[in-house]
Amino acid sequence: MQIIKARDYEDMSVKAAEVVISHLKQNPALNIGFATGGTPVGLYEHLIEDHKKHQTSYQEVTSFNLDEYIGLSYDHPQSYHSYMKEHLFNHIDIRQDQIFIPKSNSLDPETACAAYEDALFTHGGIDTQILGIGSNGHIGFNEPGTSFQSNTHIVQLEESTRAANARYFNTISEVPTHAITMGIASIMRSKEILLLVSGQSKKDALYHLLHGEETEDFPASILKRHPRVTVIADHDARGES
Ligand SMILES: N[C@@H]1[C@@H](O)[C@H](O)[C@@H](COP(=O)(O)O)O[C@@H]1O
Secondary structure (H helix, E strand, O other): OEEEEEOOHHHHHHHHHHHHHHHHHHOOOOEEEEOOOOOOHHHHHHHHHHHHHHOOOOOOOEEEEOEEEOOOOOOOOOOHHHHHHHHOHHHOOOOHHHEEOOOOOOOOHHHHHHHHHHHHHHOOOOOEEEEOOOOOOOEOOEOOOOOOOOOOEEEEOOHHHHHHHHHHOOOHHHOOOEEEEOOHHHHHOOOEEEEEEOOHHHHHHHHHHHHOOOOOOOHHHHHHHOOOEEEEEEHHHHOOO
16 A cells, blocks of 8 residues: 655645646556545546646546445435536546446436446456545445455445535535445455545544455445555644644
8 A cells, every 4th residue: 555645635645646647647557546525626626727738638538436325316416426527527537428427317227237337347456546535434435344255235324424525515415325335345346546545534534444454344345455556645634734
C-alpha cells in the first residue's frame, strides 16, 4: 500500500486528479471505477478543469460506479445517477452508452446485480478504481460484516451510514434503507485502487486501515491484500500534529 501525503482536501484532490490523468494518458480506453460521496468531488472538479484546458478525452473510457440507492428515482437529486451527471459526466465527453451504474430500480434487483457483474467482466474489469471510505470502514456500500467474497449485491445500510448521508437530504427518514453495491470481491478485482481519505472524521478509519487487523468487521482492511493500492490522505485524516 503506497501512501501519498496531502496537505489538505484541495491538495488531495489535485494529487488524485494527477494520478487519474496520467493513467488516462497511458490508456485512453481506461475502465474507471467512480465513487460518490463528498470525498471525490474535488477530484472530479480537477478532472473537468483538465478536460477543458487540455482536452483530455473520455470518449474511449468506460465507467462503472460503485453503488446506487434503491428506492430513489434515477433523476432524484440525491441519486448517484444525478450525482455523477452533476459532478462529472455532464462536463466531460464520456459516451452515455459507456456509463454503468447499478440499476437499483429494476423490478428484479438480484438480476440487476448479476448483470452488473457480467458487464464488469465483459469489459475486462476496472483498471483504476477510485474509493472513499466510511467512518466504519465501509467501501462502496459494503458495511461491516460483508463477506470478503461478495460480488455486486443488495445491502441494508447501517443507521450510521444513513445518518452520515442525511446531510444531503431534508430528513434522515428520506435516506434510503437499501442500496446495490459492488461487492468486496468485485472491488478487489480492480487492477489498481486509489483510496482518498480526508478530514478528521476519517482519522480513526485510516488508522484502523493502516494499523488494524484484517477483518470483515472493517471492510476496507481487505485492501492490504491488494497489490496496487495508493492511499492519498490529507493531514487531518492522518491525524499528525
Ligand atoms: N457509498 C458512499 C461511499 O462510496 C463513500 O466512499 C463513503 C464516504 O462518503 P464521504 O466521502 O461523503 O465521506 O460513504 C458513502 O456512503
